[in-house]
Amino acid sequence: MSITVLHEEVEHLAAAELAARLFAENTGAPACITSSFQAEDMVVLHLIRKHAPDVPVIFLETGYHFAETYAYRDQMAKEWSLNLVNALPKTTVAEHESALGKLYIVDPAQCCQIRKVEPLMRTLEPYHLWFTGLRREQSPTRKNLRKMELHTLPTGTQLNKISLLADWTWQQVLDYCAANNIPHLPLYEKGYLSIGCEPCTTLSDDPNNPRAGRWGGKKLECGIHTFTEKETAPQA
Ligand code: SF4
Numbered sequence: 001m002s003i004t005v006l007h008e009e010v011e012h013l014a015a016a017e018l019a020a021r022l023f024a025e026n027t028g029a030p031a032c033i034t035s036s037f038q039a040e041d042m043v044v045l046h047l048i049r050k051h052a053p054d055v056p057v058i059f060l061e062t063g064y065h066f067a068e069t070y071a072y073r074d075q076m077a078k079e080w081s082l083n084l085v086n087a088l089p090k091t092t093v094a095e096h097e098s099a100l101g102k103l104y105i106v107d108p109a110q111c112c113q114i115r116k117v118e119p120l121m122r123t124l125e126p127y128h129l130w131f132t133g134l135r136r137e138q139s140p141t142r143k144n145l146r147k148m149e150l151h152t153l154p155t156g157t158q159l160n161k162i163s164l165l166a167d168w169t170w171q172q173v174l175d176y177c178a179a180n181n182i183p184h185l186p187l188y189e190k191g192y193l194s195i196g197c198e199p200c201t202t203l204s205d206d207p208n209n210p211r212a213g214r215w216g217g218k219k220l221e222c223g224i225h226t227f228t229e230k231e232t233a234p235q236a
Helices: 013-023 041-047 067-079 095-102 108-124 170-179 186-190
Strands: 030-033 055-062 083-087 129-132 148-152 158-163 228-233
Touching: 013 041, 030 041, 030 083, 030 108, 041 129, 041 170, 067 186, 083 108, 095 108
Parallel strands: 030 055, 030 129, 055 083, 129 158
Antiparallel strands: 148 158, 148 228
């Protein structure tokens, strides 16, 4: 199935308008969203469920998330009747730590590769539209994010990565959640600004850099948004 590739021409579209256009012009195209159940992911999910109520919600189940994240994931999956897909690594945490120890301390890049990147690569294979909650404001590594990018998985499979909120501010995210009665992951109330696996998430000491609390500031990305090859897309 070919996808109507819009790319640069969609940069000016508002999030809801872009979502509506993509689903209208790509009827039947397999779509998914990756979600860590942070506020941005909930906004994107709220927007696209209007067009695809059963969209697969891919959660990278590393085995290392906060208890609060698991509880919120399960609460929202039930309340919104989500088509939740837990993308699992090939090993349990017990098997992983038995073989490799606490890899998140000595080699977090390898740990993320095993428990996030590889499972995601496998899980994304069937999809043509991949929605994310990324925003440019979140990190210097995301400042050049486009709303629609063509990515190539290591197998050669190509898919369109869509970041409806690329140009949104954090305040816009909060306002959308409030206006639509979307509850927050409770960890925000404890001061966390960016929430991932528990061993690699601390409170950020820099309000201008929400991801400073991830991996002790040693890195900014787990790799799931940098492992694919991004290409200049053909225009429609
Ligand atoms: S975020 Fe930490 S615990 Fe989670 S997969 Fe990466 S290194 Fe491992």
